[in-house]
Structure formats: structure tokens, C-alpha cells
Amino acid sequence: MPAGGVADEGKARTQILEQTIHLFAAAGFAGVSMRTVAEHVGVTPAALYHHFADKEQLYLDTVKYAFRAKTAAARKIVAAAGDPFASLEAFLLWFAQTLAREGNFRKLLQWVLLDADPERTRQLVQETFSELFAAIQQLANSFKSRYDPHLLSISIISLVAFHYQTQDARKLLPGNRASHDKPATVARHVADLLRHGLGAPA
Amino acid sequence: MPAGGVADEGKARTQILEQTIHLFAAAGFAGVSMRTVAEHVGVTPAALYHHFADKEQLYLDTVKYAFRAKTAAARKIVAAAGDPFASLEAFLLWFAQTLAREGNFRKLLQWVLLDADPERTRQLVQETFSELFAAIQQLANSFKSRYDPHLLSISIISLVAFHYQTQDARKLLPGNRASHDKPATVARHVADLLRHGLGAPA
């Protein structure tokens, strides 16, 4: 098995996955046809079936491929620094940067959360969310706070993830400014809120 | 124009919308066919086209119908109490209860956030998100905190919304307990976190 990590991966196969990420990110499983994929990749639909058993497998492999390495970075960041707050801030900045920069990553995450097929959900959550979540939960535990680690982990992820999920929608809502989507701004806001809460005005 | 608020609404039309909510909530615009809707409603596809110009209009009207009244409740709750923290806690509980109880509402919200069509996004955000957001922003302002009102509003919504967005996924992640999805638990956790932050251990 090659360095990639998941089964065998020919050059052509990898190139297909690479070019398919954007399509599934934009329209989801049901919104993308094999013909569209084929056209975009520059082959015929039949050629796709040489590399993937069916559309479902292509989708699963595409999402897994897109998430690989993305979350491995999180582990390192969380494990690196000693002070919990320093780790938290490093993670928040990394997460905000990643979501801001990699729209495909963000959207695929949203598609995974909306997936109606339980088995597909299971596979994707384990392949995608679980490593990221484990890293955050480790961080959450290091605070030795009053909060439940599971709840706190989700809260930390929420504050960054949901902000970028609503990126397009917020442009239509009052009080929006372009600077609100800058990763540094978001990370600082969330770090402040998590550290001090609303109780202590500056 | 009748009390409903949006154009004309016959009895049959309303019944179609009512029964279609669940389908679009589960599978989104691309994942639902007019045949499926017709079968589920108990008519032929042709009958649907008597009430709705096309599939897109059926989708838009369904989402708008599902959101109507849902968010009107939020305004009252936020406006009611005097103390900002009391209002906040009342809102958090209402929001958690609504998302926990009304899975269709929650899922439609997620579909709206993922919609790739800018014009559809514009219509739906204004019809759905904007009233809820205005209520929260009013609340956020009342804290007179150091935080940007827009950012703070999204943070408040994030902590509850994302928690329930990840409901299915979290069942597969470590540390999950059934009690974590009880509205009272979520609301209390979020209220504590927002009030005190991580800085002040109990």
C-alpha cells in the first residue's frame, strides 16, 4: 500500500478525485451527475466506472480524499504549545484560516452533516470529523473547567465553523463587514469570548 | 390577501406545502423529485403544476411556509424580559427546544446555508434568517460588551445551532451522552459559557 493511506491510488484516479472535489462541494451528492464529473475531468462516464464501482463510491472517496491531511494538521497544533490558551488560540486561527481559505473543505463538511444516509454518515464522520474532534477534546480537557468536555469541544468548533457556514448569508444581514470574515478577526473574537465571556466588559 | 401573508393560499396548496416540508428537509432541493412529492401528497405530478409554476417555486414556498411563525416567537421572547442575561437565557432555551423538536426546521436551515444559487439564497435568508437575526442582534446590543454586535450575534446562534447540526455526527464521537441533546442541558451550558467564559472555574 502506497503512502497515500487508503487502498490503491493510480495517478488517473487521484486526478479524478482532485477535480471532483469542487463539484461535490458545490452541489452535494444528489446535485452532481456522473456525466458532469466526466465532462469536468475530461473523460467519458464509462471511464469513471473503471476507477469507481458507482457514484456513491466516487463521492465517498472524494470526500475522504479532500479531508486527508487537513485534520492531521490540527493534531500537531493542539499538541504543540504548553499553555491551554495558547493552544486554543493557535487552533482557532488555524481552523478559521482553513475554513476561510478552503471553501470546498467547509462545504463538504456541511454536506456530511446533512447526509440522510446513516451508513454514509458513519463512514464520513469517522474519516473526517473524528480526528479533528479528538484533538479538540484533548484541548478542552486541558482547561480543567466546569464544562463537560464533549459540550465544550462542540462549542469551540461551533464558534468558528458556523461563522463561516453563514458567510454567504451574513452578507445579507445587518451589521456585516468584510473584515468579519478575516480569520484573524474571527479567531480573536472567539478567543476573547471563550476566555472572558460576556461578564467582564473590557 | 388572507392572513397567511404570502400571496394566495388555497386549502389544497397549504396541504401540499405541509406534506412537502419533510421531503425537502430530508433530501434538499436536488434530492427530491416532483414524482416523489406527488406520490407522498397523494396526487399526480401534473396536479402539482396547477399550484406551483415549477419545482423551484414549490421549494421556495415550502421553505418559506415552514419558517413562518417559527421566528416570530423569537422576537417576543427577546423583547419580553428586562435583564439582558434573562433574555439571553430565554432565547437560548427557546432556540434549543425548537431545533431539538423540529428537525425539519433545523435541516431546512442547513439547506438554505448550503444553497449554491445566490438569488435563492437571498430570498430565503431574508424570509427566514433575517427576523431571527435581528432579534438576536438587538439582544447582543443590550449587553454593551466589548464585542462587535454582528460577531456576537452569530456566536450566540452558533453555539446552539451547530450543536444540533452535529446531533447525528456526535453520536459517533467520543464523550457523547444522550443528555447532551436535551434543550435544557444545551441552553444551560451555552448560557454559562457565554456568561463566564473559560477564565473563571466554578
Add this chain to the structure above:
DNA sequence: GTCTATACCATGATAGAC
């Protein structure tokens, strides 16, 4: 306001040549 019938196109998937 709902039906039958249907036009017409897109879909996932396969067989078999090269």
C-alpha cells in the same frame, strides 16, 4: 382542481471494441 397520457431529456450503469 385533478386526471391520463406523453414529450423530451438526463440519469446511473453496462457491454464490448480498441
Add this chain to the structure above:
DNA sequence: GTCTATCATGGTATAGAC
């Protein structure tokens, strides 16, 4: 490993009877 050709099915939408 990719092609051409094809199939069966399902997709949106319409015409016109009742």
C-alpha cells in the same frame, strides 16, 4: 484505461379531457 454505443429508468414539464 478509455472509448462508442446503448439500456432502462427516472427527471421536469405540458396538453387536454373531465
